[in-house]
Amino acid sequence: MDSERVDQIIEEYQCEASALIQILLRIQEEAHWLSRNALERVSERLGVSMTRIMHIATFYKAFSLVPKGRHEVHICVGTACHVRGAERVLDSVEEATGLKPGETDLDLKFSLETVNCVGCCALGPVMQVDKKTYGKLSAGETINVLQSYE
Amino acid sequence: MSEVLLQIDGNEVRATEGMTILEAAREAGVSIPTLCHHEKLEAHGGCRLCMVEVEERGRSKLVVSCIYPVANDQAVTTRSEQVDRIRKMILELLLAHAPDSETLLELGREYGADKDRFDKQASFCINCGLCVRYCAEVKKADAVGFLDRGTRRDIAFIPEIAARECWQCKECFPLCPTSALQAAYMLVSSLAFPEARHQAPSEC
Numbered sequence A: 001m002d003s004e005r006v007d008q009i010i011e012e013y014q015c016e017a018s019a020l021i022q023i024l025l026r027i028q029e030e031a032h033w034l035s036r037n038a039l040e041r042v043s044e045r046l047g048v049s050m051t052r053i054m055h056i057a058t059f060y061k062a063f064s065l066v067p068k069g070r071h072e073v074h075i076c077v078g079t080a081c082h083v084r085g086a087e088r089v090l091d092s093v094e095e096a097t098g099l100k101p102g103e104t105d106l107d108l109k110f111s112l113e114t115v116n117c118v119g120c121c122a123l124g125p126v127m128q129v130d131k132k133t134y135g136k137l138s139a140g141e142t143i144n145v146l147q148s149y150e
Numbered sequence B: 001m002s003e004v005l006l007q008i009d010g011n012e013v014r015a016t017e018g019m020t021i022l023e024a025a026r027e028a029g030v031s032i033p034t035l036c037h038h039e040k041l042e043a044h045g046g047c048r049l050c051m052v053e054v055e056e057r058g059r060s061k062l063v064v065s066c067i068y069p070v071a072n073d074q075a076v077t078t079r080s081e082q083v084d085r086i087r088k089m090i091l092e093l094l095l096a097h098a099p100d101s102e103t104l105l106e107l108g109r110e111y112g113a114d115k116d117r118f119d120k121q122a123s124f125c126i127n128c129g130l131c132v133r134y135c136a137e138v139k140k141a142d143a144v145g146f147l148d149r150g151t152r153r154d155i156a157f158i159p160e161i162a163a164r165e166c167w168q169c170k171e172c173f174p175l176c177p178t179s180a181l182q183a184a185y186m187l188v189s190s191l192a193f194p195e196a197r198h199q200a201p202s203e204c
């Protein structure tokens, strides 16, 4: 993300230091990661120290200091989903994308993570891609879902 | 500022409203062990070693004395079986991280803590935050900060700032109850600004 865009986002929040997390979330959402340049710009414009920003950026799982894919794939491996076959879903995603949990592919298309219960156990096994939730998945359906993403 | 009258270990103590129990106790010459407390810094309440028992309105509870304000008619007990047990446990847990820390070993002897009770997790830093807070509050340099959270929480220097600020300062080193801080600094300085060492004026 270029620093003009970062500036635009910061200005939407009137350079308020109290909006730090909102600003970081916006950058994360658009750029899929928090680059060093972006963080330095935020630090400078908001007058918040880099140590403070790094503390926050490493504290919340929503932030990433390395580039993430355009689509975040979350496979639920919570108890209910585990019992209902999360393993199969995970295996097929790993196979289709060549990724292990925590990894991102070189084209920056997908990032894969496992999560523990997303709160809709009755739909298990559950996969979330970006903000959309897919439930009662079979291995085949999982692949179809992934293929529908650009 | 009105005056507050309380009891510490059975003795009447006068204090000023807004003081913490720890401050009142120190003024009265009663010592309470602390790890994360420092007079020049905002109270942190992180290590919980300064835990004492307080009886207020007939109820007794455990409070963290470095952040708990004094009030009239408090009866404070700075050492009791329960308090000692808690301090011993805290020290044993911390010793698993920093087994060679002199400060911790000494406190450990006082409270009968077994330094080998828990499996060693050599992170060395006990997250007291003294260095981080000193750098931010007193020096306003923000060269060192916390990263991550929970069991993975650790301190780290921001190399660019450290290269600029730390060489002449290093005031945080003696504050650290372990030697983690110094080690972290050495690591950063050797990796991130190897030349700084030669350029800097030699110390005598």
Ligand code: SF4
Residues within 6 Å of the ligand: B124, B125, B126, B127, B128, B129, B130, B131, B132, B155, B175, B176, B177, B178, B180, B181, B182
């Ligand atoms: S490095 Fe030392 S002073 Fe800094 S937080 Fe860790 S234990 Fe405390």
Ligand code: FES
Residues within 6 Å of the ligand: A076, A077, A078, A079, A080, A081, A082, A116, A117, A118, A119, A120, A121, A122, A124, A126
């Ligand atoms: S265990 Fe997967 S949604 Fe609850």
Ligand code: FES
Residues within 6 Å of the ligand: B033, B034, B035, B036, B037, B044, B045, B046, B047, B048, B049, B050, B051, B064, B065, B066, B067
């Ligand atoms: S000294 Fe009070 S919690 Fe650390």
